[in-house]
Amino acid sequence: MSKDKTPKRNFWQKPASFIVRKRHLFFLLYIFAAIFCVFSMGWVEVENDVTVYLPEETETRQGLEAMNANFTMTGMGQIMVSNVTLDTAYDLSSRLSAIDGVAMVTFDGTEASYRDASALFDVTFANAANDPLTLQAMGEIRTMLAGYDAAINSSVGLDENEMLAEEMLVILIVAVIIIFVVLTMTSRSYAEVPVLLITFGTAALLNMGTNFMLGTISFISNSIAVVLQLALAIDYAVILCHRFTAERELGKAPIEAATDALTKAIPEISASSLTTISGLGALAFMQFRIGLDMSLVLMKSIFLSLMTVFTLMPGLLVLFSPLMERTKHRKLLPDVSVLGRFAVKSRKILPPVFCLLLVGAFVLSSMCPYCYTYNNLRMPKMTAQQEAAFKIRDTFGENNMVAVIVPKGDYEAERKVLADLSACPEVKSTMGLSGIEIAEGLSLTDALTARELSEFVGLDYEVTQFLYSAYALDQNQQGVIISGLDEYRVPLFDMFLFLKDQLDSRNITLDLGSDMGGMSMEDMLGQLDSARAQLQSEQYSRMVVYLSLPEEGEETFAFLGEMREIIGRYYEEDYYVVGNSTSCRDLAASFSSDNLLISVLSAFFVILVLLFTFQSAGLPVLLILVIQGSIWINFSFPVLLDQPLYFLGYLIVSALQMGANIDYAIVISSHYQERKAHMPHREAIVHALNSAFPTVFTSGTMMASAGLLIGNMSAQPVIAIMGTCIGRGTIISIILVLFVLPSILVLGDSIIERTRFRMKGIELPTRQATGTIHVKGHLRGYVSGMVDADFDGLLHGQLNAAVSTGTQMEIQEEPLLEESAPPAADDDPDPADHEKGGEQDA
Secondary structure (H helix, E strand, C coil), X not given: CCCCCHHHHCCCHHHHHHHHHCHHHHHHHHHHHHHHHHHHHHHCEEECCHHHHCCXXXXXXXXXXXXXXXXXXXXXXXXXEECCCHHHHHHHHHHHHCCCCEEEEECXXXXXXXXXXXXXXXXXXXXXXXXXXXXXXXXXXXXXXXXXXXXXXXXXXXXXXXXXXXXXXXXXXHHHHHXXXXXXXXXXXXXXXXXXXXXXXXXXXXXXXXXXXXXXXXXXXXXXXXXXXXXXXXXXXHHXXXXXXXXXXXXXXXXXXXXXXXXXXXXXXXXXHHHHHHHHHHHCCCCCCHHHHHHXXXXXXXXXXXXXXXXXXXXXXXXXXXXXXXXXXXXXXXXXXXXXXXXXXXXXXXXXXXXXXXXXXXXXXXCCCEECCCCCCCCCCCCHHHHXXXXXXXXXXXXXXXXXXXXXXXXXXXXXXXXXXXXXXXXXXXXXXXHCEEECCEECCCXXXXXXXXXXXXXXXXXXXXXXXXXXXXXXXXXXXXXXCCCCCEXXXXXXXXXXXXXXXXXXXXXXXCEECXXXXXXXXXXXXXXXXXXXXXXXXXXXXXXXXXCCCHHHXXXXXXXXXXXXXXXXXXXXXEEHHHXXXXXXXXXXXXXXXXXXXXXXXXXXXXXXXXXECHHHXXXXXXXXXXXXXXXXXXXXXXXXXXXXXXXXXXXXXXXXXXXXXXXXXXXXXXXXXXXXXXXXXXXXXXXXXXXXXXXXXXHHHHHHHHHHHCCCHHHHHHHHHHHHHHHHHHHHHHHHHHHHHHHCHHHHHHCECCCCCXXXXXXXXXXXXXXXXXEEXXXXXXXXXXXXXXXXXXXEEEECCCCEEEEECCCCCHHHCCCCCCCCCCHHHHHHHHHHHC
């Protein structure tokens, strides 16, 4: 007797039965988990600075870490007031300087700060951007300028996380409305829709509530993960829902139907999710570690979506089953047989045209104008701050700030660096302790003797001698006191700071009312202490250089090299050049390798999944060609529209397209392979498109809608660009898989069959037929005896054999001839008879 293989086919029957029987327990567990996640969502730490994800060996990452660890970063801003006279501008400068919490206002009345009746004020606050005093000062500035045509470009008072959260809430609400309409059109009962939305809502809540386990996540992952999860994973719920409906139509009770549906859906949904997980997994290998961040968050969202579909949704289907029966409706989607007939008729035209389009798209996409900063990108929606930044830039040109971090202590080297940089035509201005003049011909870091200091500040010579002696003792320079203080020179900045420290510790007392150029010594010491916090630490000194160059570009990157060369004349090591421009340079350097890596890995992982799925070497190549073509076409648009594309949009969206949009091609190909097993391939493609269209329409519409909503409703440039690219890429993929892929499948059918292979241990579906049968393909089983061979001819008798996917059979039913009767399905015929019968029939 032959062994019964049914238990192997029903491996998932037992866990499926347990899930359905214990559905109330799962309901309770999900209620507890949802309540927990409502609170844990607030534990997530969000990182708004993408430079944090740069590789540790890059200069920008190292410089930022040194700068953040050693210097106080105060709030800053640029304010442009238009349609004012020069006198009014000077008055505004004075009034701004008088606001409590404002440390300094820069306005000199030259063309650099006053142009075309517009005044530009550079404001430096006394404290950090999120300090209450700074926020209060910004509020007073806005109140003061309420009657003027003012543009304020500052991050003070701007909460990007809160802004993004509000945007995503609106986007999610609109997306849910669109999805509700789409699901209604593709469902077979109105009551299916709440089941799908509850399932997805639970998965989304679980994902957001477990992000805290990853520590800190990027603002990109935090903001778009929920919308992308909806678009990527709701297919899984749709598949299970359709399976349940099919089982119910067979007359099964809700519990039995849910069990059988889940048994069949688990392997189907798991296989479908593998391509998406593969594409997302490729992001984890990027040098730019934001790829790992997004990969972990989005893969977690897929796994949680699978978990809710497998363990929560079956119970919901049973619960809503009576309502689903009462709310059935007719099919709302149109018949698309015309697409299949078009594919057959155009099979010799469309594929060659697509190949030409593919070449053109590849060339154009390779010319894509990538950018590595989003400060220059004008988006459909912009905040008041972004509009102010463009308004200021259009009026006064570029103001690209770069920080130079050098070892502390050598003021002469600092002075030379500032002088050499100031002499470069690319430099608008510089700022550093050694470049600050406090009197004509005297800089803040010039070294003075005790007598020179006495004359400058108006102190008694004996007092300054005492100060110099105390300073020498503090610096362990006792020999100077013994040899005499007359020629002992101390940098003015160091002496002032020493004086302030001694006054604060009450080691000495001194009248601070001395006038120094209109400023009391007390005020000056206060400003010097603020300058030290920003420009000098125990280990480093910081200089600020303002360039007239854009933040990125070959000319800018070349000048960064010149800056390092100038600094290298005076410092051998341990110095950094840090700014948006260095960030762009480092991102550009990592992009080339990341781009190649993501493209290769995502395609490789997906091909691997497809090889196991279809057991053909040719079919995966054809499918990958179509989706890769959609990626190249997608990223040809920036070239055609002359719009720069933020590099991160390409890396992430290309991986998402390869991992997610490939599912559309897989659905059509799977239906085609199934249909052509028992009908001609030209007819099979017509039926395949009709069967696959609801799935492609549902998933594609959701993904495209979600992407385009993000692209047009978010003011955050990185988020908006990714949304636009996802939406546009999905639409392109849908068009290609519906209009081009069918023609390629029909034309390339011989390639698919010639490259087909069988994998050991994988059982093929068994088919039975009686009569005159035309077979073209591979069989293994009983045909009036046991055969295992390739056939191209007629079999007259009864067929009970495993049939390779893609094998064509035309069956003409007729009475079975007595002499050709095979052994019964459960008989165990003699092996010699197997061989004999096989030879005779073959």
